[in-house]
Amino acid sequence: MQQFFRVQEYKVLIYRLLLVYLMYAFSRFLFFIYNYSFLEIDSVVEYLKLSYHGLAFDTAAIFYLNSLFVLLSMLPFVINTHKIYQKIIFYVYFTTNLIGMSFNFVDLIYYKFNYNRTTISEWDVVKNEDNRFEMFARFAVSYWHVFLLFILTTVVWIVLYKKVKISTKPYSKGVLSYVLTSVACFLLMITLMVGGIRGDFRKSTRPINLVDANRHTSKIQHADFILNTPFTIIRTFNKKTFKKVSYDLKKPEVDRLVQPLKAYPNTVKNKPNIVVFITESYGREYIGAFNDPTQIKDYVSYTPFLDSLATKSLIFNKAYANGRKSIHGMSSVLAGIPSFKDAFTSSPYANQDIESVVSILNSEGYDTSFFHGAPNGSMGFLGFSNILGFDNYYGKTEFNNDALFDGVWGIWDDPFFQFMKTTLDTKTTPFFSTIFTVTSHEPYIIPKEYEGVFPKGDVPMHQCVGYTDFAFKQFFEAAKKEPWFQNTIFIITADHSNQIRYSEYRKLMNRLAVPIMIYSPNGEFTGVKSELAQQIDIYPTIIDMVGYNKPFRSWGRSLVSEKPSKMDPFVVSFIGQNYMYSEGNIICIFDGVKAVGFYDDQ
Amino acid sequence: MTINDLGLETNLISNRTAEMDAVELKCKAFLKDYFERIVDRNL
Structure with missing residues (x-):
C-alpha cells in the first residue's frame, strides 16, 4: 500500500513545499518586526488577517520558484528515490528557494528606504553603480544581524528538510502502472500550480499582480506586508518599460x-x-x-x-x-x-x-x-x-x-x-x-x-x-x-x-x-x-x-x-x-x- | 484641422516640416514628464 501511487514520495514533496510556506510566514514575521513603525498593523487579528491574504502571493512565488523542483520530484524517472538523485533535488530546492528568500531578507532593511517591496526596477538603480561589491560588503557589515538571521534560517530549514527522508524501497508495481499514475499525478499538480500562480482558476481573473494586494487593505503600506519580495521581483521581471527618459529637455x-x-x-x-x-x-x-x-x-x-x-x-x-x-x-x-x-x-x-x-x-x-x-x-x-x-x-x-x-x-x-x-x-x-x-x-x-x-x-x-x-x-x-x-x-x-x-x-x-x-x-x-x-x-x-x-x-x-x-x-x-x-x-x-x-x- | 491618414499609409518623414518637429518635441516632453513622475512616485 505504501508504494501505491508513489504515496510516500508525494507526502515528502508536500512536506517540503509546506516547509517553504513556513519559511515565508517566518520571513513575513521578521519583515513585520523590522518595519513595525512603517507598517502600522494594530492588532494580532489584523496581523493574522493580512497574513492570510498573503498566502495567495506566497503560493504564486513558491510555485514559480519550485517548478523545477516539483518537475524533478514528480516525473517518473524510476531513480527518483535514489540517494544521488535526491541530492540533486536537494540542491535545486535550496538554490532556488534561498535566492528567493534572500530577497525577503533584503527587504527587512531596504523597505525602510524604499517604502515598497523591492521590484526588478531596483536593478535600474543598482546597475549604474560602479561600486556594487563595496555596497554589498557595507550592507553585510552594517546589517550583520540580517545576515546572521538568514544563515540561521537556512540551517533550520535544512535540518527540517532532512528530518523527513524518502524511502529507497523499489517501486513494487509494474512499470506501466508506475508511469501512468505518475503522469496523472503530475498533470494534477501542474493544474494546481497554474491555479496557484494565477491566483485562482477563473477565466475572468487575470494572474494576481502587485496591485491585487491592495484588495484587502485599508492602509496602502499593508499591501507590502501581504506581498513577498520574490513575488514582486518575479512579477515585475521584463516589466521595465517604465524608465526615465531625458531627450535633453530641461x-x-x-x-x-x-x-x-x-x-x-x-x-x-x-x-x-x-x-x-x-x-x-x-x-x-x-x-x-x-x-x-x-x-x-x-x-x-x-x-x-x-x-x-x-x-x-x-x-x-x-x-x-x-x-x-x-x-x-x-x-x-x-x-x-x-x-x-x-x-x-x-x-x-x-x-x-x-x-x-x-x-x-x-x-x-x-x-x-x-x-x-x-x-x-x-x-x-x-x-x-x-x-x-x-x-x-x-x-x-x-x-x-x-x-x-x-x-x-x-x-x-x-x-x-x-x-x-x-x-x-x-x-x-x-x-x-x-x-x-x-x-x-x-x-x-x-x-x-x-x-x-x-x-x-x-x-x-x-x-x-x-x-x-x-x-x-x-x-x-x-x-x-x-x-x-x-x-x-x-x-x-x-x-x-x-x-x-x-x-x-x-x-x-x-x-x-x-x-x-x-x-x-x-x-x-x-x-x-x-x-x-x-x-x-x-x-x-x-x-x-x-x-x-x-x-x-x-x-x-x-x-x-x-x-x-x-x-x-x-x-x-x-x-x-x-x-x-x-x-x-x-x-x-x-x-x-x-x-x-x-x-x-x- | 483633421487627420485624414488615420491608416498611417503615407509616411511624410522625408518631407519634415516645422510643425512635425514641434509635434515630436511635444511627444518627447510628454514622455519625459510621464516617466519621471511615475518613477519618482510623484503622481
Whole structure:
C-alpha cells in the first residue's frame, strides 16, 4: 500500500513545499518586526488577517520558484528515490528557494528606504553603480544581524528538510502502472500550480499582480506586508518599460510644452453628482451618433438608446483610448495615467499615492464608489480602486446573486446597472460613481431571455452592443425618477474597441476609437465636437465641472473649459512597438528615441 | 484641422516640416514628464 501511487514520495514533496510556506510566514514575521513603525498593523487579528491574504502571493512565488523542483520530484524517472538523485533535488530546492528568500531578507532593511517591496526596477538603480561589491560588503557589515538571521534560517530549514527522508524501497508495481499514475499525478499538480500562480482558476481573473494586494487593505503600506519580495521581483521581471527618459529637455521647457499642472478656477454652487460609465469594448464604431462624419456606406447603428441620448448630450466624435486593454482603461479615465507598452497598474509603480478624480472628489466631500460586476478583484480593479481611494467597491460579491452571473465575466449589465442605481439611491449627495461594464465582450453572449431581441448584426459583438444599449436605457429610465438625477452629470466612454465591421475602423488610429459622451439632464452640455479628445481628458473635465479651484496634476485637458486652453487638443497612445502622438493634422510615430513616421492629410 | 491618414499609409518623414518637429518635441516632453513622475512616485 505504501508504494501505491508513489504515496510516500508525494507526502515528502508536500512536506517540503509546506516547509517553504513556513519559511515565508517566518520571513513575513521578521519583515513585520523590522518595519513595525512603517507598517502600522494594530492588532494580532489584523496581523493574522493580512497574513492570510498573503498566502495567495506566497503560493504564486513558491510555485514559480519550485517548478523545477516539483518537475524533478514528480516525473517518473524510476531513480527518483535514489540517494544521488535526491541530492540533486536537494540542491535545486535550496538554490532556488534561498535566492528567493534572500530577497525577503533584503527587504527587512531596504523597505525602510524604499517604502515598497523591492521590484526588478531596483536593478535600474543598482546597475549604474560602479561600486556594487563595496555596497554589498557595507550592507553585510552594517546589517550583520540580517545576515546572521538568514544563515540561521537556512540551517533550520535544512535540518527540517532532512528530518523527513524518502524511502529507497523499489517501486513494487509494474512499470506501466508506475508511469501512468505518475503522469496523472503530475498533470494534477501542474493544474494546481497554474491555479496557484494565477491566483485562482477563473477565466475572468487575470494572474494576481502587485496591485491585487491592495484588495484587502485599508492602509496602502499593508499591501507590502501581504506581498513577498520574490513575488514582486518575479512579477515585475521584463516589466521595465517604465524608465526615465531625458531627450535633453530641461524642466521649464517640459512644463511649457506639457503643462502637467492644470487649474480650472470657477464657482459651482450646487456641486453635481458624477457618474462615469467605462463600457467594456464599446468602440465608437457601434454607436450611430458618433458616425455621421465617417460617412460609411450602409452603416448600421446598434445603439438606438445612446443615439437618442446623444442628441441631448455633448459628444466627441474624434475621441480615442489611450490604451488597448481593459486594465489600461481604469487608470486612463480615473487618474489620467495612460498605459503604453505595459499597463501602469501592472508596473512596480502602481502602489503609490496618486492624485486622481477620486482623491480630489474625496477631498471635496464626495461619496465615491466603483462598480464592476465581475468576481471581486478581477482585472486588479479592486486593488487599484483602493489605491485611488474609492469609499466603496461593489462587485459580484456585493451583488450577491450568482443566478445573474453570465458564467464567464460577471453579472449581466442590465441587472448590474440596476444594482448600481439602487445603491446610488442610498448615497448622500454629492456622489461620484464609476461603473466598468462586462457583457459586451467575448464570448459575445447575452441573457437567454433576450436572445433574438437585438439585431445579430454582422459580427457577434453587435448583439452584445444592442443588449448593453438596452441596459443603458433601463438604467436611465429608472434613474430619472430619483431626486438625485437632475443634478447629475453622466459621462459615457469605453475602455477600448472590439470586433471591427467597417474598414474605416481598421485604420490604425481608429482601432483606438472610443466614444466620449457627456449628458447633463439640465441641458448644460450639448452639441458635437470634432476636436481630438482622449480618455485622460475625462479626469480634468470632471474636476472642471465640479468647481475645484486648486492646481492639480493632469496630462489631459478639460473638454468643457470655457476659457481657451493653452493646450492644443492631442492624443497619445501606443501602437505596435511605437508611441503615437497626434495633434492638429499630424500624427507622429515615435520609437522611444526618435520619430520614425509622420502622417497627415496632405 | 483633421487627420485624414488615420491608416498611417503615407509616411511624410522625408518631407519634415516645422510643425512635425514641434509635434515630436511635444511627444518627447510628454514622455519625459510621464516617466519621471511615475518613477519618482510623484503622481
